[in-house]
Amino acid sequence: MIRSLLLAxxxxxxxxxxxxxxxxxxxxxxxxxxxxxxxxxxxxxRAIWDYAEVGFQETRSSGLLQSELKKAGFVVSAGVAGMPTAFVASFRNGKGPVIAVLAEFDALPGLAQEARPERAPIAGKPAGHGCGHNIFGAASITAAMAVKDWMVANKIQGEIRVYGTPAEEGGSGKVYMVRAGLFDDVDAVLHWHPADQNGVAVGKSQSNISGKFRFYGLAAHASAAPDKGRSALDGVEVMDVAVNFLREHVPIGTRIHYIVTNGGQAPNVVPDFAESYYYVRNTDPAIVRSVMERVQKAADGAALATGTTVKFEATGGVYSMLASKTLATVMQRSLQTVGGEKWSPEETQWATALQKTLPTQKALESVYTIDPIWTGDSGGSTDVSDISWVVPTIGMNAATWVPGTPAHSWQAVAASGNSIGAKGGVVAAKTIALTAAELFDSPQVLAEARKELLAARGADFKYKALLGDRAPALDYRKPASGGGTGAD
Structure with a gap:
């Protein structure tokens, strides 16, 4: 992540x-x-870390957060926007501002790892919390509960609301919630993310469209009758070659990446089904739309060249971040009030051991400090961005990982299941709670944040989801299937 450091x-x-x-x-x-x-x-x-459920399959993780909120006096609406694991939890205390807090809880496939400072995969476990969403959700509901207690004790008017948002990792869960109008009456949205440092961010993230290209051919014996077959895998590979040539002719800053999720079942069978999974990213949503259209044309050409057919399913699509500078000053002040976490000698020893496995060495003491507001662009994408185009939104990072740890790594999984991860979550919960409390009593700031948003997105802006009007892709994490196997 490129970061320009400026004073708030x-x-x-x-x-x-x-x-x-x-x-x-x-x-x-x-x-x-x-x-x-x-x-x-x-x-x-830790419980959600143990569950390690991937996008749209987070039944136990979502259920646990909902249960905790209900016990704390929140009214919970489950299964919103066509997603079984999505929810909205609310505590209202009269008429006043609506302040929302986001809670994520999905894991990443293929990253199962014990909470140890050395590589220790967990056999048979398909996923791990390489982005720390287990702490994300737990800290967010903790902040909301503290705000609710403060509202009751001080007779504060308004509503604190928690959005349980599934499938951030490629499933674009929040997009469906925005599209369903669930944020239309919200005055401000607060969020955070696990990281290896503490700070508030206002830079842009990457807009993206992701989707699966499914090629259909004709099976045949690969040796005895290859002329009778039409290889779906050929379609995937010709498409990949065409897209790789396309990379030279896209706007600077565009990223295109893919994997082959199904290449057939046996070498001696001409594959009648194959699938690839693509992402296109850029900070400009219009460029993402344009480049993905060209990628689709490459797929159509590959199908024509190989005598196959192809179908495209957009599984995700998000805008770039439009963070509120107005709200950033409030959150930065709250974070500075809270300060960084303090590790015990045992935690420091654990972190020192893990840091030896990292390619980038950073001072461990950085977790104790607060960075200035970051203005640089991010290399990643998030479905929080769609919210930021319809409601004033601001977020922060909290140091839940050992300094130098990259997201989506086994080191991030290990720390997310360790006490140092939970301590970073406490910093986030305190910061979000203090920020929300200030906003409840600052109607002028909320009005200024709304004015800033309207100016930033333009007078003619009308929200339209990049993934169109499709229903939530509840099966996007399920493995691709098709074709047959041969015996000789």
């Missing part, structure tokens, strides 16, 4: 409204509330 004050336009500071006694009460819930946060995060 330099981001806000002159004359921007300032948040109403929460009285010190109330701030201390909120922080104490989160501290009291820290053991439960760690227990919940």
């Amino acid at each position: 004050t330099a981001l806000a336009a002159p004359g921007v409204a300032h948040a109403q500071a929460v009285p010190e006694a109330q701030r201390k009460a909120i922080l104490s509330d989160v501290d009291g819930r820290a053991p439960a946060l760690a227990t919940t995060a």
Whole structure:
């Protein structure tokens, strides 16, 4: 991730409204509330780490978060926007602002790893929390519970709302929630993400469209009667060659990457089915649409050249981030109030051992500090971005991993199941809770954030999901199947 470091004050336009500071006694009460819930946060995060459920299959993970929120007095609506594991939990205390907190909980396939500082795959386990979403969800509900307690104790008017958002990793779960209008009445959205440092970010992420290209051919004996067959795998491979030549002729900053998810069942059978899984990324959603259309034409040409047919299914599509600079100043101030986490000697020893496996060495002490607001663009994508085009949105990173740890790695999985991960989650929960509390009492800031959003997206903007009007791709993590096998 490219990061430009600027002071938070330099981001806000002159004359921007300032948040109403929460009285010190109330701030201390909120922080104490989160501290009291820290053991439960760690227990919940570890349980979801153990479940390690991939996108749209997070039944136990989602159910656990919902159960905890219900016990805390939230009203929960489950299975929203056509997704069985999505939910919205709400606590309303009269009429006032609606502040939302996002909670993710899906794992990544192929990253099962024990919570140890050396490579230790877990045999038979298909997935692992390489992006720390187990802590994400646990910390977010902890923040919302602390805000709810503060609202009750101080007779604060408004609504704190938690969105349980499945399938962030490629399934675009939040897009379906935006498309269903579930954020239409929200005044501000707060989120966070596990990382190896602490800071607030306002840079752009990558817009993307992802999808699967399924080629259909004709099976035949690969040696005795190859002329009778039409290889679906040939279609996939010709398409891949065409797209690789296309890379020279796309706008700078565009990323195209793919895997072959099914290449046939046996070498002696001409494959009648094959599938590839593609991503196209750029910070500009219009460029992503245009390049993906060209990738689809490459697939059509490959099918024509190989005598096969091809079908494309868009499984995901997200905008680039349009973060609120107005809200960033509030969250940055809250994060600086909270400060970084403190590791025990045992945790430091564990982190030191794990750091020896990392290609990039960073000072362990960086987890104790708070970075200035980041303005650089990200190399990754997130479905939070779609929310940011319809509601003022801001997010932060908390140091849940050993410094130098890349996301989507076994090292991230290990730390996400360790106590250092949970401690980073406490920093996030405290920061989000303090930020929400300030916003409830700062109508001018919310109005300024809305004004900033309208100006940034343009007067003619109308939200249209990049994945179109398709239903949620609930099976996007299931392996591709098709074709047969041969015996000789």
